[in-house]
Amino acid sequence: MLYAWVDGEKRAPLAKGERTTCRDCGGLLSAVMPVENVPHWRHKAGDCDPWSEPEGPWHLGWKERFDLSRREIGLVDGATGERHRADVLYGAGTPKVTVLELQHSSISEDERTSRETFYRQEHRMFWLVHIHSDDSFLGHNFGISMDFGKRPVELDGKTFSVMRWMGRSVQFIEKWKRANAHVFFDFGGHILYLASETVAQRLGGPFQRESSRCASSRAMNSSVPSTGPTDRGWGHGRHSTVVGTSAV
Numbered sequence: 001m002l003y004a005w006v007d008g009e010k011r012a013p014l015a016k017g018e019r020t021t022c023r024d025c026g027g028l029l030s031a032v033m034p035v036e037n038v039p040h041w042r043h044k045a046g047d048c049d050p051w052s053e054p055e056g057p058w059h060l061g062w063k064e065r066f067d068l069s070r071r072e073i074g075l076v077d078g079a080t081g082e083r084h085r086a087d088v089l090y091g092a093g094t095p096k097v098t099v100l101e102l103q104h105s106s107i108s109e110d111e112r113t114s115r116e117t118f119y120r121q122e123h124r125m126f127w128l129v130h131i132h133s134d135d136s137f138l139g140h141n142f143g144i145s146m147d148f149g150k151r152p153v154e155l156d157g158k159t160f161s162v163m164r165w166m167g168r169s170v171q172f173i174e175k176w177k178r179a180n181a182h183v184f185f186d187f188g189g190h191i192l193y194l195a196s197e198t199v200a201q202r203l204g205g206p207f208q209r210e211s212s213r214c215a216s217s218r219a220m221n222s223s224v225p226s227t228g229p230t231d232r233g234w235g236h237g238r239h240s241t242v243v244g245t246s247a248v
């Protein structure tokens with residue numbers, strides 16, 4: 001976790017040796033100040049959120065787009081006592097309260113489903129998946145699959161394109177197509193929206209995995225996608241918004 005409460009202030013650790021307690025579980029936290037990574041807090045007795053993963057500059061950069069009060073929000077299932085920490089929780093107290101989960105590393109389908117089940121009980125949920133090639137060719141495969149010139153389809157004022165997934169394995173894209181929450185990809189300075197099953201059907205899908213076809217389109221310099229949680233979090237600067245990437 002990147003933030004903890006210290007003397008009434010929620011903040012990142014400032015120096016090695018700092019200690020405080022976790023507001024979610026009461027456990028002892030100590031400051032970790034890596035030379036080549038972002039400072040963070042570590043639970044001495046294990047993180048109270050079993051889904052917690054190592055976080056680097058990508059996580060920090062996205063969290064910092066949101067007000068501090070909306071970052072890393074502990075949530076508890078009242079019935080089971082299960083406890084998890086949303087990366088960002090936006091719009092609390094409104095009908096559009098939304099959990100944004102930032103995903104840099106690969107995640108199993110079981111865990112993806114578990115997180116969706118937990119967070120979607122009382123919130124809308126958005127995934128933001130970082131496309132990179134730190135440990136695979138995913139970024140390369142994703143890049144060559146992006147083709148906005150073919151089969152543009154207008155839907156609700158947004159342009160979608162059907163694309164062909166060029167990766168050797170279709171596991172990655174098929175897994176995210178089965179998501180029950182909205183899926184956005186952060187790739188090369190663009191934010192791409194993966195068409196949900198409902199949207200894909202309205203676009204003429206479902207797109208069979210055997211066909212190796214997909215469609216997509218993009219809106220350059222669009223401000224905020226209607227499904228975006230906040231104008232602070234989406235559609236800034238060089239980020240273009242691609243709505244509706246459906247791949248096979």
Ligand SMILES: [Zn+2]
Binds near residue numbers: 023024027043047048
């Ligand atoms: Zn804790």
